[in-house]
Amino acid sequence: MWDSQKSLFRVSAQLFAEGIFNLLDRNLRPEVFLLGLASAKEPNEPAAVVIEPPTHRYRPSQFQEVKNRASQLEPEGPREVVYHLHPTDHDRFEKMRWYNLLRRATEATIADLEAASPTEARVSFCSQPVSVSNYQILVVLQMSAEAYHSHYALPAAPNGRAGSLLQATVQEFLHDCLRALRESDLDEDRPILDRDYNELLRAAGRRFMLAVGNGNHGLYDACNGIAALRHEGDEGVGLMALSRRHHPAVRPVLLLETPIALRDHRSMRKLLELSEENVALMSDAANLFGLGEVVALDDPNYEPLFMVHFTKHYSWDLSHAGEVMMRVVSNTPRLPRSRVDERNFERAIRRNWPDMDAAGVEYLWSLALSATSQPTGTILLISDGAAQEARRLATQCYRVTPTRITPAMVRLVTNIDGAVLIDPQGTCFGIGAILDGLATAKGDSSRGSRFNSAVRYVETSRYPCLAIVVSEDGWIDLLPPLGK
Structure with a gap:
């Protein structure tokens, strides 16, 4: 596959990236290239490192030390002992650990190259390697650093969860690229990266809401279900605060004896009528447990909260600390309207x-x-x-x-x-x-x-x-x- 289809795959990935990220922000200007590290060759041997396209501004010689750099990322001292029930599990675990080190080493190498480059600053994201035709192939996505960092994001999470819709979209894109690489190696007639752009963005929205809801599945679809309902003919307009119970920044106004599950869309939609201005439904991303007043910014108990603002029929916004992070219309997420800095x-x-x-x-x-x-x-x-x-x-x-x-x-x-x-x-x-x-x-x-x-x-x-x-x-x- 690497010899006969690498160009086709790279072009397909480039078009796929442009189609997706242009829906979020045209100024991102995504660029995709492939890096191949030969499995059984020394770094200085011919074709030990290959880049697609060959005319890319990076040269293979600049990545000759990636494997050595990955080895240096190994933690010193005794490693944690992991027991595996199946005989092949240990080998698979070790392979994935090495692949993760290769990814980190590649990202660090590209970061060094970008820091020394006089051209426009680019932010880079690297996939896990996929073993194809005796090469570990990594998909690298780059985009304008200025455009990328202009969008509000949560601080980096140690569990790797996405801190914004844009980060979640990057993760979904790289995941699709890996899946397409594996499938293309097995089935040459299978279409490459044929997923609908909006379908991928909806998956990214769900992925992002996992971080918002502390791992609770179904929050994204619950918000869509609530926004889709009317109450006595009126559109759903109101607020819902996402926080833990007894959060100091939310003063309880009315507490339910029996919490209501977010999947009960009709009850949620009816109770949404109670919210107004700073008085919002209180939810822990799994259940609704009451109505509360969000304190003002100058209150000593203030702490940034996630707020879901149901704006009209089929539409809702997610915000944090007053920054709109995601705007969903008809079950399709977008970044908020671009502003001039x-x-x-x-x-x-x-x-x-x-x-x-x-x-x-x-x-x-x-x-x-x-x-x-x-x-x-x-x-x-x-x-x-x-x-x-x-x-x-x-x-x-x-x-x-x-x-x-x-x-x-x-x-x-x-x-x-x-x-x-x-x-x-x-x-x-x-x-x-x-x-x-x-x-x-x-x-x-x-x-x-x-x-x-x-x-x-x-x-x-x-x-x-x-x-x-x-x-x-x-x-x-x-x-x-x-x-x-």
Whole structure:
């Protein structure tokens, strides 16, 4: 398989990764490559280490010491004695232990290579090895570190459970790759990585909720079941706090003598009517045991909690410490709407207008935040030539009397299609502008016309400018991007 199908598998895995992770965040830009370590060759022998694709920026020679590095990860001193009932269990246990050391050594090697690289920072994830045709094959997934770390996640858990929907999706993706590698080696006619993208994301949602519910299975499906029900014709809207019993951050208001299992969706849906604002149903992820008031942030007993917010029919959000971690609509999870990071916005402003004072940056930030709340999408264009561009685009925009715009005004003028033209001082010169520009190789055929027209404009503009693009599907981009 390694000789005849490695390229096919790698391409299939790359397309699979793009299809899945683009549904979560297009800025992740996933990249997949395969690393093969020969089972019976010395590290310096020809073909002892192979990489697919061969043109990858990493070279086989950079991974020659992976096996030695794995050996050095062995703990010193006597190892824990494990007793196995079946004769082959010990060999299988030892093989999996060695495979885990190889994975850790590969991840450490890639981390060293990335640290020394002058290119964009990438975060890497490595699968367990699979033995195929005398090679231990590892699937490596890399993505933009900036985009990956922009999403809120729980601290790393010692049991390896996912701390976010994104981490759970990575784990599901690598698990599917391993399964496909094993099956492809046994059956050449079997389709490679043909799982539906949304099906994988639902599996990732269930996996993530295991960490949220301390290992309790069924929490994800229970929330979907509750959200799917109506009570007396009304949509399910309310709060549920996930915590241990007698949690200091939840003051009991009403306790049930007999807890209700979360699988009793109809009872859960009916009692959801009791919740409001900071008063939520109290659950330990297995049973509902009452109604409680969540204390305020400034309360000495405050501790971050998981909250499930049922927003409407078939829809619910999971949040922790005020951060929405997962948004589920019609049983399909997504990451929350991408937001512009204030530090990145300030960096983008300073790149074009290095002399702008802090008050000016803060004012433009308030305008950008207002624009990003537009549900139907918009473009806020900050340009030194806003006045001249409003005159040039007079036939394809509505020119206005120069007015210093406010966040409330931004919400109003972005209700129509087109860009809002302002200068760095916040003076508005035009609304509803249809941006033009020459075609550029930096466009993205997977994005809509709003994004691509903004790309063309900023790439060919004669004036320093920054475009905040809010797409209708919720993604937010700063153009030109900071990595340019």
